[in-house]
Amino acid sequence: MTSIDASSTPSDDRSALRANCADCFALCCTAFGFQRSTDFPIDKPAGTPCLNLADDFSCTIHESLRPRGFRGCTVFDCFGAGQLVSQELFSGTSWRDRPDTSPEMFATFSVVRQLQEMRWYLVEAAERTAATDLMAHISRLRTGIQRILDGGTSEILACDVESLRADVRHLLIDVSEEARGGYLAGADTEPGDDLHPSADLAGRDLRARRLCGADLRGAILIGADLRGADLAGVDLLGADLRDTRLDGADLSAALFLTQMQLNAARGDEAALLPTTLDRPGHWTTASRASSPTDGELSP
Template identity: 75%
Template sequence: MTFADSSDVPTDIRSALRANCADCFALCCTAFGFQRSADFPIDKPAGTPCSNLTDDFSCSIHDSLRPRGFRGCTVFDCFGAGQYVSQTLFGGKSWKERPDTSADMFGTFAVVRQLHEMLWYLVEAAERATLSELSEPVNQLRDEILRTLDGDASEILACDVESIRAEVRRTLIEVSDEARGGYAAAEASASGLNPSADLVGRDLRSVRLCGADLRGAYLIAADLRHGDLAGVDLLGADLRDARLDGADLSQALFLTQLQVDAAQGDDATVLPPALTRPRHWLG
């Protein structure tokens, strides 16, 4: 997909914000670096190919990433930036074919990924603010990002992504406040369920969660089994190994596939329609 005519882009552009690895030059496996940790068994400098990358830009251990210690790869989401940079911005010419473009390609990928992630959130914000006065600023931000993406690689690299992110953050907080306004979230707040809260390993099964603002909260290994997360703002929350068995996240705010992939759940976990059940939940 291209974003050539942002004026005609429908509110739901999620199809372009989903990764299509077949049309990408393995940018996530080359552009970014990682250090040996619980998520990666080796060190890899940024701008270098992963040792598991094959000549056709596929992963030689794709089906066994988790048992081999590459869990970080399984929870990464480029929000469709990989194929957009590879095919649209660089015309289908890989960094192998054109080594002189590799630095610009990798740098552009990092920026486009951020812009695509913000678009993902703004799509949901637009759906929630349809009948609200917030609809106009949400759509204006969406269109600003789409216009930025319509530029070439040099223009995208030159954009003030931090300024755009700050505007998006303010707008998403306003949408969240309005969406959560109908919930009585006093109990959640009294239980320490606040933005950026440290809830690592916390058993939250007996806490009323509806309407809680958990933006940026640390929910690593937290127990949310069978919880109702309607109206819970999960923007940027760390859900690594969070227990979501039987939980209902269908009406949670700003949940991404990346967060779901990092968590633990089962067949009874209810997800928003835009997200899919991870393979490791089915095993």
């Protein structure tokens, strides 16, 4: 195994934080386990290859994962951890070629995936704030995470991930407060909206609403109807968007939105997204484009 030195490390921007499955040893299909559920039709123990994994580490049912019940696979994003672990930290030698490395490789992938996610958020935080003290904090955190990655597998496995996540979380809250301040004046809120961090908004009808500047960090929005809603400046850090209706919604200026959240939601071609994220393929086939004034939530 090798550490990542300065000459081999990609620049700390989003290009280094996007998954490249072609350069990965299918770590998400092996390291993690899952149980039979609405997201997976079978049980798979952690540390074992998925039954759909081919010899070249590709997925044999990639084009039909959702119809076959593997929705969870289409939602997951490693933030580039897969290729970093496979090609950099383990020098391009797979767990199949060196079975003895698999426990360390899989454990390293689990930690690196979290570090990469934090780096993604910190890139956005740097773009959102103009405060000198916050920028300095962001810089310290990014440098610290890079130092851990440069230390190789021993440094990565020894790092205090939970403490680091807590530090990043507090920083993101501070950045959110600053960023949302410029949007709150345009919010269309009503008594009883209950729009606050960790709010339970499952199934809530919020169609065509201006929710600008709302703090929905960690909110439960499972099956909520946000068709046609304006989400400018809305903090969606860690919000659960499973089956949330986003048809025609404006998420172009939403805060701390990730590809995983979009992949878990439902939407259409009319939804406006941040330029840094991709429109999920299933939106145009599994979601029905509809007016925000339609009747009850579509099945």
